[in-house]
Amino acid sequence: MNRVPNPILGPNKFKFGLFNANCDGGFAISKAPERWRCEWDDVVKACVMADEAGIDFILPVAKWRGLSGEADNLGRSFETLTHGAAIGALTKRIGLFATVHVPLATPAFVAKAIATIDHVTHGRVGLNIVCGWNQDEFGVHGVSIDPERRYDQGLEWFKIYAKILEGGAAFDWDGEFYKLRGVTTNPLTLQRPRPPIMSAGFSPKGRDFAAQAADLLFTSVSNLERAPAIVKSVQDFAARYGRKVAVFTTCHIVCRPTRKEAEDFYYYFAEEMADRESLAYIVQQKEATAGSDIPKSERPDTNPQANTRRRGKIYAGTFPGCYTIVGTPDDVADEMVEMSEAGLAGASICFLDYLTAMPYFIQEVLPRLERAGLREKEGASARSVAVA
């Protein structure tokens, strides 16, 4: 079977992943009626728009219940492996991550599912390995997560997954978390030795896990001035294992023709319409599983006060740990250039409403980043279609 290039590993110096379009809410903690409702046909439209515009990959979020509060954002979500197979069949070039919670799916199950998507897409899949943070979501499955051991289980899980995809004779596995017999899979993935792996973490244990298992690490850069130090810390972890890991962050984008319009809209959905009950739930659930390897006050997800942005305040309707960029296309492009200069390899991007907000980002911000030398011009021809 012919393979196509996987943009997850492609030439763009600063890559973008369409984030969370498989869930409702737009990754804001907002009750604003304009928020993303996650209707399937709209999800397809957003993913096809990203594909045609040259966005590098789609990164769906694995969720099993919502974030409480009135809005209960992320309460409606499409499962990511099946989402990947379906969107993979409807797109032509974009990379597609599927997100898997370690305690909920065996390595053999995921190896087979990922191989399926890799064949459907002719080699465009990637795997996001998530060790879990919200015990309530795992209660849905009757499973408990151990805050101190979740990454240890994740590492054993990864080793089995990698061994399965090496191919060869069926094997037995006698580990601490898994006792397996006659493990094998067929077909193997088209991408060899396996499709790219990402993980998302901020803690030292999360970084150590990524240093051993991941090709890309998504981490919170809640303060741009700290970005170079964060990138260096991840690279120091990776160097211990003789590896390199591309470091990404996650951004919420509010881009309008003037700063005033952008600031007013951010204030509206993230301050006036903030779902404070939901924010309290997130912080409480994050604290419960944060682990003891880093003080909770230093974590951007358990301490919303640690989140900053370049101009103005951070409002309560902002997902803790997700860097918010508010401004004109020049402002957005400037902050992304700064991220790239700090050593970041890219960002996952989310919008309050993808179909309303993405065309402007595609039309105005992507060309600025091309001119800055951070992105190739591959999506340029499609842009007129995307914004028509």
Ligand SMILES: Cc1cc2nc3c(=O)[nH]c(=O)nc-3n(C[C@H](O)[C@H](O)[C@H](O)COP(=O)(O)O)c2cc1C
């Ligand atoms: C880009 C990104 C994607 C994530 N995707 C998921 C997801 O799909 N499901 C989930 O439960 N958690 C997800 N998380 C949360 C992380 O897996 C993790 O819990 C968080 O980054 C904290 O990690 P730490 O405890 O190692 O600091 C994501 C985080 C980021 C930044």
